[in-house]
Amino acid sequence: MAADLRRWLAEIGLEQLAGTFAANDIDLDVLPDLSDEDLKELGLTLGHRRRLLRAVGELPTRRPQQPAAAVAPNADTRREPERRQLTVLFCDLVGSTELSGRHDPEDLRDLLSRYHDAMTAVVERYGGYVANYLGDGVLAYFGWPRAEEDEAAQAVRAGLAAVAAAKELSLHVHVGIASGTVVVGDIEGAGRRQVGAIAGETPNLAARLEALAGPDQVVIGGLTRRLIGRAFILDDLGPQELKGIAEPVRAWQVLAERSVESRFDARAGRLTPFIGREHEVALLIDRFERAAAGEGQAVLLSGEAGIGKSRLVQRLHERLSSLPNPPTRIRMQCSPFHTTTLLHPVFRQLEYAAGFLPKDTSDTKLDKLEALLRQGVEEVAEGMALLAPLLSLPTSERYGAIELVAEQRKERVLRFLGDQLRGLALGNSILLVLEDAHWIDPATREFIEHLLPRIADAPILMMITYRPEFQLEWTRHPHVTALTLSRLSRGQGSEVVRAAGGAALSEDLVARIGQRAGGVPLFIEELTKSVLDSGSTFGDSEVPETLQASLLARLDRLGPDAKELAQIAAVIGREFGAALLRAITGKSVDAFAVELGKLVASEIVLSAGSVPDGYAFRHALIQDAAYQSLLLSRRRQYHGAVAEALESGFPEIAESQPELIAQHYTAAERPDRAIPFWLRAGERSRGRSAVLEAIGHFERGIEMARHLPEGAERSRQILALLLALGEARRLTSGQLVEALATCKEAAEIARAEGAPADLARAALAAHDAEIWIGRPPCESVELLEAALHELGDANSGDRACVLSALGRALFALGNVQRANALTAEAVAVARHCGDKGALYYALSHRNFAAVGNPCPASRFAERRRGLDEELALIEEIAGPQLIYGFVPFASYLEMGDYAGFAASLIRLREYSSKHQISTFDYGLASADAMCAILLGEFAEAERLADRALEIGEVQGDLATGVYGVQMFTIRREQGRLAEVAPLFRRFLDENPRDAAWRPGLAVIASDLGFEEAARKAFAEMAAAGFAFPADAKRSLTLSYLAEVCTCLGDALEAERLYDQLLPYRDNAILAPVATVCCGAASRYLGMLAGVMGEWAAAEEHFEAALDIDEQLNAWPWLAHTKHEFALALTARGRAGDQSRAEALFAAAAASAERIGMPALQQKIRSRRH
Structure with missing residues (x-):
């Protein structure tokens, strides 16, 4: 009977009275005889007395025949752990x-x-x-x-x-x-x-x-x-x-x-009115007014979880909505599940704003997306072609396919999104909100960094919310304001409590709730709601523990079925779709609707518009409470169920967000299912040039693969992921060392597993990484040799690629004879196989290795044929091998063929633009600067060099070094060498491996008149035998030394330098990759011959230099050649020399004045007088 009484009391919500009735020997049979006075004597409150007497009056029909599921003691229903x-x-x-x-x-x-x-x-x-x-x-x-x-x-x-x-x-x-x-x-x-x-x-x-x-x-x-x-x-x-x-x-x-007041009636909780923050609201209104006037603003809103960041943004929106012309609000929400997903908040906002529905066909979605984009830009074809694939929509039939190769492709997407936003702002001011930036993905962070300077002159107010532990560096912009939300005062906290609880709450209880919440509005609101729901009192404790209990109590009051629904939803995430949730539960439509209705009615979840038929937990802490109440084993079970449901029932998510499924399989501790999705997610990100995201996905996959049992399958999975990771890392300059280590690990596994093709793939990626690191490729040579051995003698594309890479690596190590043999064999093998990709790879390596090396005029025709063939293949090949594609074409300049180089640039630019081959972007930009220097257009060259550096910053030291040499050349001709001398010195100090550029310091000293310093530096290099690497920078290095030697008049060392420079006599001086071309090498040979007193040789060299410089349109260097030739003729002093020298001096002076070469003008004046 006591058990029956407890069950009945639980059914009417008064199970707390069971102990009182048991202590007074009251059971169900006695209850009908009790009066109000009896219940008062037992200490029951008025509310409980009324509720109990009403239920007793209905006792015959209310008495349960089955145990109540909500009561644990003696209940028949099993409660899951x-x-x-x-x-x-x-x-x-x-x-x-x-x-x-x-x-x-x-x-x-x-x-x-x-x-x-x-x-x-x-x-x-x-x-x-x-x-x-x-x-x-x-x-x-x-x-x-x-x-x-x-x-x-x-x-x-x-x-x-x-x-x-x-x-x-x-x-x-x-x-x-x-x-x-x-x-x-x-x-x-x-x-x-x-x-x-x-x-x-x-x-x-x-x-x-x-x-x-x-x-x-x-x-x-x-x-x-x-x-x-x-x-x-x-x-x-x-x-x-x-x-x-x-x-x-x-x-x-x-x-x-202690004596405390303890009871009150429960009432439904609602969102509290906005309280406090008057200063913050006023500041935001001021920033919007500035933005609306055309001075775009950004506000970085920081505060701990629950402090009211989103509420403040909502308040601003409410205030602005009352204006005659309210702004357009755009809301982007970052997600903890998508911290490595390319532009996740941006794309989700686009889908929401476009009105995508699950029933929509791809064409319908394209129509909606196009209509949305047209609100900001008139021409949307390129934008659609860029964005639609990222939203898993086909574009080839309507907009044409765009191949995406490298990081610069992403820049085009970001630029278009920025253009569309600015265009949208032309019609109306915009309130752009990015919430929870502490979960931002790298690409979205880059988008914001790209967007911040662009909104400065647009009617846009950008608000970014984040938690304090997340560090931002965006306050350097003058139109950015940082705002940190502090906790509410006690008085403001009491107002929040009263607004949530009304007049039913006592002063003491209001003060204690506010104090317990610590001034955090979310905690105040949730604690108040919990107290009202339970009708109980509590002590003054720290927020985290008590909030956990209050939230769990709210979940328990839902009943077991609705609570389980909340727990499964919590596994899915903060936001979830009803269709996915129902698929996991397996409930009927009606039963599911009933339980979901309980969650909505209790305000555990709210309807959310960011996903179709979507819902969201009202607070992240509620989701956390639901999730943490699950056993670890049950969490794994539900994560697995979510992943399976997404994989089988939601193919569009599996296609567009494989990382989401991978996350759930990972949490389910099912590495066999998680790994393929991490690999797929990484490949998808890399294909969209989101290299950092790809690296993150591959790393997670490797982490999971290491949990597989030892065996062939484990090795196979790890190998596939390591290869993908190494290839992704080699595309990021900041991870080149890691890329090399990753490839070496992959190579070890490939050798152990007897996988020659994978060994070759690892070796090739390692070679690329080591080359771009800028150190001798010793480690990759070992891997390439091993790969070549494992591949055997059979002709294949892999073998051709390994041969060519090994040839290039050996060339860099000075083994020129074997390098040339391997390169030739690589080309032959590729031709035999008919593998155009391998042939391109072999030709590009061969031509790459030739850049900066002596080439007699007798071999110019052969060299042009190789360049022409490579250029033709580029139009058929698109892939990672194109990373070397631009470099060889500077060889046209070495052969004195400006027209050939200009034509190749045009073809490369057209192809790059047509197929979005962003690997060429930096090379083309750098080549533009080089050409401007060659033509003597120094102001334009400086602008182009700055642009090239901006594009090529991802290449690290490479781009910085190229920029440094270009600016050194420009400033030298402008007579402003003193400006770059400190920078040049610092660059050399910070990059000791680039010691080949040290002759530049001697040039600076010589040009600035510091003869002793120049002589000392020159003597040190001479003592070392002018031992500089036989690499692509050697001819430029020798040209610098020739100039210093001429200035010092050192005949003995001039002879040594002459012999080293002589093989370049038919060539122009070139510093790749598309850095500078300093005109004919013959000019420097003529200068050295003059120092040695070999006047006939000097005249021959200067005459050749005049022809080459004119072919190159190298007007500054032609002026220098005429000046140096005039000096040699003056020094020789034969009949007729003086008159020709005067003509050359005059021509050089005229060119120097026209081009703007003060340094040369000064030299001409000083030597003639």
Whole structure:
């Protein structure tokens, strides 16, 4: 009968009265005879009396025939184990052995029965659950099967009441109470069922605290102490050594409860009105007014979770919506599941703004997207071709396919999005909001960085919210304001409480809620709602523990089915689609609608418009509470179910967001299913030039693969991911060293697994990485040699590529003879196989290696044929091998063929633009600057060099070095060399491996008149035998030394330099990649011959130089050649030399004046006078 009474009371929401009725021997049969006065005598409140009497009047029809699922004691429904924070009470008799000696066994049995009944009544009176009787001890839970916001305080009250109840029986007890996270639920097995089984440290701690307590004492642990706050008078016992617990535990004895007001009626909670923040709102209004006037603004809004960032943004929107011409609001939401997903918040906003629906066809979505984009730009074809594939929409038939190769392709997407936004702002001002930027993906961060300077003159207010732990560096822009939200004052916090609870709340309770929430509006709002829902009071404790309990209580009140629905939704994420959630639960449409309706009605979730038929947890903390209540095993189960549902039932998500499925399979600890999706996600990101995102995906995949059991499959998966990771890292200058290490690891596995093709792939990527690192490719040579051996003698594209890469690497190491042989063999093998990709790779390496090396005029025709063939192949090949594609075409300039070089640039530019081959972007920009220098257009050259540096910054030292040499050349001809001397010195100091450029310092000293410094530097280099690498920079290095030697008049060293420079006599001086062309090498040979007194040779060289410089349109260098030739003729002094010298001087002076070469003008004036 007692069990029936408890079930019935639970059904009408008054199960807390069960202990009171049991202590007064009241059961269901007695209830109808009780009057209002009787209930008042029992201590029932007016509300409870009225509710109980009304239910008693309906008792015949209300009495349940089946146990209520919400009540754990004696309920037939099995409660699944779950994780939760609860408070455990352990109570044991004092002196039970003495009792058995003083009482007859039958009397003792009756005494113990009354003791157990009294303890049960006490526990149930305070909302606890008696889990077990352990001899003379009682184990009770507070917070299970249903959580209560003040469960810890209720447990302490029960402990004090247990002491009092035992005294009434002339007994004494010890009570220990501990709080913590446990796993609790019903267990079935071996033909029996254990209700409320518990696992964790908390019950053991409660038992040890009980042993510490003296007779009639209640002792509590640290977390319980924090949860109850100042609700009780305590005696601090200090740290205690407890058996079985490693570290000392601080304990407190509970002496008594403080007198506090304790009850009020529950009422539905609503979103509180906006309170406080007047200064912040005024600041935001001011920033909008500036933006609306055409001075775009950005506000970085920082604050801890729950501080009210989103609420402040909403308040601003409400204020602006009341204007005659309110702004257009664009909201982008970052996601913790998509921190490595390319432009996730941007694309989700586009889909939402375009009005995509699940039933829409691809054509319908394209129509909607095009209509949306046209609101900002008139010509959308290129934008559609760029964006549609990123949204998993086909474009080839309507807009044509665009091949995306490297990082610069992403720049085009960002530029178009920025153009569209600025175009949209022409029609109306814009409020652009990016929420939760602490979860921003790298591409979106880059987009914001790209956008910030562009909004400065547009009617756009950008607001970015983020948590303090996230660091931003965007405040360097003058139109950016940083705003940090502080916690609300006590008065403002009280206003929030009152707005949420109305007049029903007492002043004391309002103050305590505000204090507990610590001024965080979210915590204030949620604590108030929880108190109103439960109708209970609580102590003053720290926010995290009490908020967890209050949120879990709200979830428990949903009932088991709706709560499970909330838990599954929490696994999906903060936002979720109803269709996906129903697919996982397997519920019928009607049953699902009922349970989902409970979540909405309780405001656990709200309808969300960012996903079709979507919902979102009202607060992230509610989602966290639901998620954390799941057992780890159940979390894994649900994550796996989510992934399977997405994979099988939502192909568009599987296609567009493979990383989302990978995330869930990873959380499910199913590496075999997660790995393919991480690989797919990485390949998809790399294909869209989102290299950093790709690297993140591949790394996660490798992490999962290492959890696979040892064996061939594990090695195969790791190898595939390492190869993909290495190839992705080699495209990012900041990870070239890591790329090399990754490729070496992949190569080791490939060798062990006997996979020659994979070994070749690893070796090729390692070679590329090591070359771009800028150090001798010793490590990659070893890998390439191994790959060549494993591939065998059979002709194949892989073998051709390995041969060509090995040839280039050996050339860099000085083994020219074998390098040339391997390069020739590579070309032959590729031709034999008919593999155009391999042939291009081999030709590009061959031609690449030729750049900067001597080539006699007799071989010019052969060299042009190789360049022409490579250029023709480029139009058929598109892929990673194009990373070398631009470099060889500078060879046209080395052969004195400006027209050939200009024609190749035109073809490359057209092809790059047509096919979006962004690997050429930097080379083309650098070549533009080089050509401007060659033509003597120095101001334009400087502008173009700056542009090239901006594009090529991703290439690190390479781009910086090229820029440095270009600016050195420009400033030297402008007579401004002193400006770059410190920068040149710092560059050399910071890049010691680029010591080949040190002759430039000697040139600077020589040009600036520091003859002793120049002589010292020249002597040091001469003593080392002018030992500089035989690389592509060698001819430029020798040209610098020739100039210094001429200035110093050192005939002995001039002879040595002449011999080293002579092989270049038919060539122009060139520094790749498209850095500078300094005119004919013959000019420098003529200068050295003049120092040696070899006048006939000097004249021959200068005459050749005049022809080559004129063919190159190298007007500055032609002027220098005429000047140096004139000096040589003047020094020789033969008949007719002086008149020709004067003509050359005049021509050089005229060119210098026309082009703007003050340094040369000064030289001409000083030498002629």
